[in-house]
Amino acid sequence: MNDLSREEKMSVLNGLRVDGKRLWDALMALAQIGATEKGGVKRLALTDLDRQGRDLVVGWGKAAGMTVTIDQIGNVFMRRAGTNDALPPVMTGSHIDTQPTGGKFDGNYGVLAGLEVVRTLNDHGIRTEAPIEVAFWTNEEGSRFVPVMMGSGVFCGAFSLETAYAAKDVDGKTVGEELERIGYKGTQVPGDHPIGAYFETHIEQGPVLEDADKVIGVVPAVMGLSWYDCTVTGMEAHAGPTPMGLRRDAMQVAAQIIPEVVAIANRYPPYGRGTVGMMQVFPNSRNVIPGEVKFSIDLRNVNDELLNKMHEEISAFVENTAAASGLSIKLERVSYYPPCPFHPDVVGAVRSATAKLGYSAMDVVSGAGHDAIYAARLAPSGMIFVPCKDGISHNEIEDAQPGHLEAGCNVLLHAMLERAKVV
Numbered sequence: 265m266n267d268l269s270r271e272e273k274m275s276v277l278n279g280l281r282v283d284g285k286r287l288w289d290a291l292m293a294l295a296q297i298g299a300t301e302k303g304g305v306k307r308l309a310l311t312d313l314d315r316q317g318r319d320l321v322v323g324w325g326k327a328a329g330m331t332v333t334i335d336q337i338g339n340v341f342m343r344r345a346g347t348n349d350a351l352p353p354v355m356t357g358s359h360i361d362t363q364p365t366g367g368k369f370d371g372n373y374g375v376l377a378g379l380e381v382v383r384t385l386n387d388h389g390i391r392t393e394a395p396i397e398v399a400f401w402t403n404e405e406g407s408r409f410v411p412v413m414m415g416s417g418v419f420c421g422a423f424s425l426e427t428a429y430a431a432k433d434v435d436g437k438t439v440g441e442e443l444e445r446i447g448y449k450g451t452q453v454p455g456d457h458p459i460g461a462y463f464e465t466h467i468e469q470g471p472v473l474e475d476a477d478k479v480i481g482v483v484p485a486v487m488g489l490s491w492y493d494c495t496v497t498g499m500e501a502h503a504g505p506t507p508m509g510l511r512r513d514a515m516q517v518a519a520q521i522i523p524e525v526v527a528i529a530n531r532y533p534p535y536g537r538g539t540v541g542m543m544q545v546f547p548n549s550r551n552v553i554p555g556e557v558k559f560s561i562d563l564r565n566v567n568d569e570l571l572n573k574m575h576e577e578i579s580a581f582v583e584n585t586a587a588a589s590g591l592s593i594k595l596e597r598v599s600y601y602p603p604c605p606f607h608p609d610v611v612g613a614v615r616s617a618t619a620k621l622g623y624s625a626m627d628v629v630s631g632a633g634h635d636a637i638y639a640a641r642l643a644p645s646g647m648i649f650v651p652c653k654d655g656i657s658h659n660e661i662e663d664a665q666p667g668h669l670e671a672g673c674n675v676l677l678h679a680m681l682e683r684a685k686v687v
């Protein structure tokens with residue numbers, strides 16, 4: 265590259281593309297570790313299979329000339345030096361642990377897309393001013409150990425290393441022991457690792473891109489959520505002898521609240537979401553007027569102000585319904601995560617790379633959690649989505665098209681180069 269004129273260099277750079285087949289082959293090779301009969305992957309965090317997966321990816325990273333750092337929670341950072349190695353790295357990454365009935369692409373794609381970016385830069389002898397790093401974060405899925413997004417959460421200080429180490433699986437094994445056992449308890453203090461910018465490519469895990477027939481999702485933000493437990497208390501009584509006017513029917517009152525959850529979400533388009541997904545009826549007998557009904561409410565929005573308005577509306581509606589019905593209704597907020605807007609510079613880099621490459625694209629707000637949410641607390645961050653078949657993920661039938669994965673990886677390559685600067 266160094267012998268070329270500026271114009272020649274620009275034309276090489278503009279024409280630069282990843283090797284889609286090599287990316288696909290790496291995904292398929294990693295998916296062999298923990299492969300299930302139905303074509304999915306079961307590679308739970310910190311198991312022997314996780315170690316094998318980690319070893320394979322680290323081996324690939326080293327073969328691509330990267331140096332490897334592991335921190336105390338087992339996050340792995342593979343680094344390709346920059347010409348100015350004192351600059352904070354332009355990082356990409358995701359996770360390689362899976363759900364018990366997981367697929368081949370969730371997380372794995374983000375990590376191997378990063379590896380493919382580095383392999384492509386190596387092929388063409390391209391040096392960047394800032395170092396480039398490919399990370400994978402420990403226990404993103406949270407299915408063996410809670411909380412989810414553990415490695416990135418400890419890294420950004422959302423919870424402590426001690427809390428994470430003490431987390432136990434169903435057999436009583438702790439994260440601390442298991443990290444030690446598989447040889448991935450590193451020495452670097454989590455968070456003691458600068459990041460200049462963070463990109464994460466991921467399958468969408470939803471149906472929006474496929475439905476709109478677009479290849480690239482530019483992700484401006486991740487939705488915030490507000491979770492509630494709602495309990496309506498009435499009086500159990502016989503369904504026959506009790507006249508309609510003398511009942512205290514918890515179900516009928518709950519049934520007034522449920523459509524309001526959907527109505528509230530519809531009042532805050534396009535990103536308002538309202539779901540009642542869980543319900544328990546007591547005593548759950550066909551000839552007894554329900555004395556108590558408990559149900560969950562899940563409200564989401566991408567805008568915190570709107571999410572707060574949704575919160576106020578459900579609170580007021582419940583209060584009014586209690587007053588009108590004369591029944592007691594308890595609404596308890598059990599979880600709240602504010603929306604996570606991504607950094608305009610990083611979102612902009614994704615947008616301009618997509619436009620330059622000519623892929624069809626649209627903005628897609630993420631409804632699911634990702635390591636990028638925690639990375640965003642420390643560095644300008646953003647995500648790139650590609651479609652997955654029927655929007656299905658966390659399922660062994662999870663599927664994605666090679667061409668879409670390649671396109672997302674090309675966007676990653678060009679967006680990272682914009683940030684890391686080619687010398």
Ligand SMILES: [Zn+2]
Nearest residue numbers: 359370371404
């Ligand atoms: Zn994931």
